[in-house]
Amino acid sequence: TNFWALNYRLISRRYKHLLSSSIRCIVIDEAHVLKDLEGAFTSYLLCRILLRLAMQYKGVSTDPLASLRLDPKLEYDALDWIRDYLKDRNFTIVLSSATISTAPTVNERRKDAEDFARNLVYPRLYEVFEGICKGRGFSPIIYHDHDEIYQKLYSGSPAFKKLRRKIDVVVIVAPHPMRGLETIAQATALCSLFWSKEFGQKFLLFADNKEAIERLYHFINDIIIGERGEIYDHVFLTDRNPGSHISHFIRGLWKNYGNNLMSKSDILVKALDDPLYWLAFTYTSYFSDIMTRYGDLSKVLSFVYNNQEIHFNNLLDVAKSSCDDIFNNRTLRLDVHHADLDRQRRQEIEERLKKADLLGVLCTSTLELGIDIDHITTIIQYRPPIAAESFIQRLGRAGRKPATMYIAVGFLLLSNFDTLYLNESYSDEVLFSVRPRPLPLENHRVRANAIIYTIVDLLAYLDHRTHYSSRLRDAVRTGEKIRDIYQALVAYEKPLVSIIASSLGLPLNVVKREYIAFKDYLEVLYNNLKNINTxxxxxxxxxxxxxxxxxxxxxxxxxxxxxxxxxxxxxxxxxxxxxxxxxxxxxxxxxxxxxxxxxxxxxxxxxxxxxxxxxxxxxxxxxxxxxxxxxxxxxxxxxxxxxxxxxxxxxxxxxxxxxxxxxxxxxxxxxxxxxxxxxxxxxxxxxxxxxx
Missing domain, CATH: 1.20.120 (Four Helix Bundle (Hemerythrin (Met), subunit A))
Known part of the structure; x- marks a missing residue:
């Protein structure tokens, strides 16, 4: 589930028994997303969940036959109920994420993780956990670091040195003076589609809004591939005579490096770094035949150099054949994935990607977390993401399996407004440096929101209806229900205020102020509904x-x-x-x-x-x-x-x-x-x- 679903269920009488007092553990996966306001709301939500569990555990109710009947004249310390519940259940909270911190050392990451846990597990609750754990002789936080686990698992193995760590290659693509960002994105996606088909790989293109995804997909799939059938031109970013255009670049490449390739390895490295190198050596399958025939790299290079025209034409034929194949099978190659699609449709797209019916998917953050699909090698990010964690997580979708050689290639496509990312220190800081920040738990509106929600939680727990019809014809009936709630709030003000204040660790006067404001609001609402003529x-x-x-x-x-x-x-x-x-x-x-x-x-x-x-x-x-x-x-x-x-x-x-x-x-x-x-x-x- 998620924060919003739990929040809805807690304040609904219908789901009163959804949270059972037998629960012993809460797992928060991808915990790094809980920062700023969402982190603060989740921190308070954990308090509300544990309060509900503890009240069920203690049998708290207004019923005369309840194990612990609320007395309208008494105050209660709900933190004692929570403490007893946690002790009895050996309660655990698990926070899981790969991007809580990207600090360089294990000790720094451990400290960041502990700070993050103290923030997210509401400070008042953390003190309770700490007290229980110290009484039993162990630390309240147990931290597991990926690098430490990796070392323990493999350091004693003879094969340890052969194990390859995952390599992330990030290419930041600067704005083009003559081409718009969307044109660059379309070309990058088509190149990735072309390359994925040749080598049995897959790619994902991420954008942070549905409109950009739909627009790119429409132009690539419906216009370039569908109507025009000109994928060949777009893949090579050429004019209407792609052959001569590419030939010119390849000849330039050989002119710069060809004569020295056979003798000096550093020249070969420079050639490999050339941005146009991939055009000359696009298909390993094509050159593997030549390599098999000659068996020696210097002879292969010499043979290719002396027969440039033949090989160039052969390469164009291979490229044309591959493009034609994509064109003829276009319905199976690309799709879009975003939250506006229904769940069944999204699952169908994910299955097609797993089965290789799709070579690429254009998506929003819906594929950022929780997917593990073979053969994804390339990630394209359309404009910088909203948060650094997003870029790291998206890049983490690629290079996860041996077939990818554990290499992920990420393209960050910049617009004219994003040129600051070309500064290496800035892009390193913004894209790859993730450290936890304090949550705004003391913010007045956040705190007031938590108090109001806890009041409604308690009303739902005490069997008051908290969801009503919004139809005007039901106004009178709704008003009567609200009047019943208002009367309950008046009768049980003292115990409810004390329960909220003690569980959230807030002063009584702060809670009472919000409680009275909420109660007064209900009274005004009731009077208005009573007087409506529908x-x-x-x-x-x-x-x-x-x-x-x-x-x-x-x-x-x-x-x-x-x-x-x-x-x-x-x-x-x-x-x-x-x-x-x-x-x-x-x-x-x-x-x-x-x-x-x-x-x-x-x-x-x-x-x-x-x-x-x-x-x-x-x-x-x-x-x-x-x-x-x-x-x-x-x-x-x-x-x-x-x-x-x-x-x-x-x-x-x-x-x-x-x-x-x-x-x-x-x-x-x-x-x-x-x-x-x-x-x-x-x-x-x-x-x-x-x-x-």
Missing amino acids: APMSIKNILYDAIERLQVLKNDLAYRILRPIGSNPNYLKDSETYQRVVSQMFQAESTVSSLYNELYKLDLYCEAYPEYLIKNRDNIYKGMGDYLQKLRGLLDLLDNLRQIINDAVLYSNINKAVGILREIERDLEDIMHFVHTGIDFLFTLSLKRILR
């Missing part, structure tokens, strides 16, 4: 619900039904059925958009110009009736489509659309009834409102 606004509620559902339906029809069917005619049995269904679906999408606009206008008229509704009552009623018939036609179309589709994901999407359509159908019937009977009433009310 009748005049009933049509507004219906319109609001219908407009929201239409928006969801529009997106589902376009992206979850039409797009999959349009991209794969095999979903339907024959081309005639395919053409008919696609045509009808486009008409249905147009109908939904028109109805959305009509209801939006109707909503505006209700608020600002009710006289229009009076004058056009008959036309509005007739128009809504026509739309109702069209929506029922769409329902029939989707029902029929369900019968002939055998794809599980598409079937599920159609089912969801049918459910939304049925709700919109009921909304339209309600709107027609209101238009037929209630517009005069609405007009009268609006006049009264204006007069007041």
Whole structure:
């Protein structure tokens, strides 16, 4: 789970028993992400979790038969409950991460990890852990360092010296004076795609927003590969005559280094460092045949040098063949991965990447943590990431398996706004130096937030309902529930304030101030809800619900039904059925958009110009009736489509659309009834409102 999911469940009576008092351990994986505000909220959340567990353990309740019944007149020290619970359960908190600290020595990393733990495990709780551990004769923090574990496991082995540590190669790509960042990103992705196909590897391209990912994917997959078929030109970043362009560079390379390659090793090293070297020696498989034939590097180099034109043309043929293969199989090569995709779709993309159906994925931070996929060698970062830990974690996705020779290559692509990263000391500090920072636990708003949430936690634990309907027609009932909570807060103010203050280690007066403010807010809310007259606004509620559902339906029809069917005619049995269904679906999408606009206008008229509704009552009623018939036609179309589709994901999407359509159908019937009977009433009310 995560912070937000736990936070939601703690304040809900429905999940009261989700946290059992038998829990003995909390594991926080990828703990490095819990910094700044999120770290502070998580620190307080740990307090709230342990308070809940301890209260269950002690049997705390307002029930007369409870093991420990709360007395409205007494104060309690909740820290004693937590201490007893931790002692009895031998409770442990595990913090796991590769990037809590990148300090150079084990001792520095140990100190950083201990500071991080003291911050994240709320100081008040840490004191309790420390007291228990010292009483039993051991340290409250047990630190395991990767380097130490590595040494212990392998230092005694004869093969230790042969073991290779992972190598990270980072290439910072400066802005190009003649080409935009997106063009460089597209070319880098295509080169990686090209290279990955040749050598059986994979790559990931990261960007920190979905829009950039979608834009890059659309241009690479749909335009360069799909429409233009010009991947060959883009891979080599050439003009329309790529052969002569590359030939010129390769000849220049041989001119600079060729005569001395056979005699001086340092010249060979310089040649290997040349940015254009990979163009001359792109394919090891091609040169391995020559190497096998001659068996000696100097003879190979001499042979290649004396037959440049032949080998150059052969290389171009290999490149063209590889590009053609990517073009012909383009649907299997690239995909996108981000949080807006549903979980099933994301898992499907991950599986395809594992099986090598995909050579590359353009993604946001959704693939930054928790994946372990073979053969990922290259990571491309589109603009600098938000945090150093992100770059290190993303680079950590590559070079994890023997097939990659434990080498990860990372490209950081800079825009004109990121040139400061070209300063080596700055980029080292920003990209690779990670040290924990203190959390803002003393921040007034963070502390107030923790107090309010703990109050709501306690209310949920004491069986008060804390989630309510937001519909105006339920306002009175919601007000009555809030009144019950207000009365409970008044009755149990003394014990609840003392429990919160003692568990969070805060002064009583600070907690009491927030407690009273929360209580007063509930009183005002109750009085407002009690006085709301919902009748005049009933049509507004219906319109609001219908407009929201239409928006969801529009997106589902376009992206979850039409797009999959349009991209794969095999979903339907024959081309005639395919053409008919696609045509009808486009008409249905147009109908939904028109109805959305009509209801939006109707909503505006209700608020600002009710006289229009009076004058056009008959036309509005007739128009809504026509739309109702069209929506029922769409329902029939989707029902029929369900019968002939055998794809599980598409079937599920159609089912969801049918459910939304049925709700919109009921909304339209309600709107027609209101238009037929209630517009005069609405007009009268609006006049009264204006007069007041």
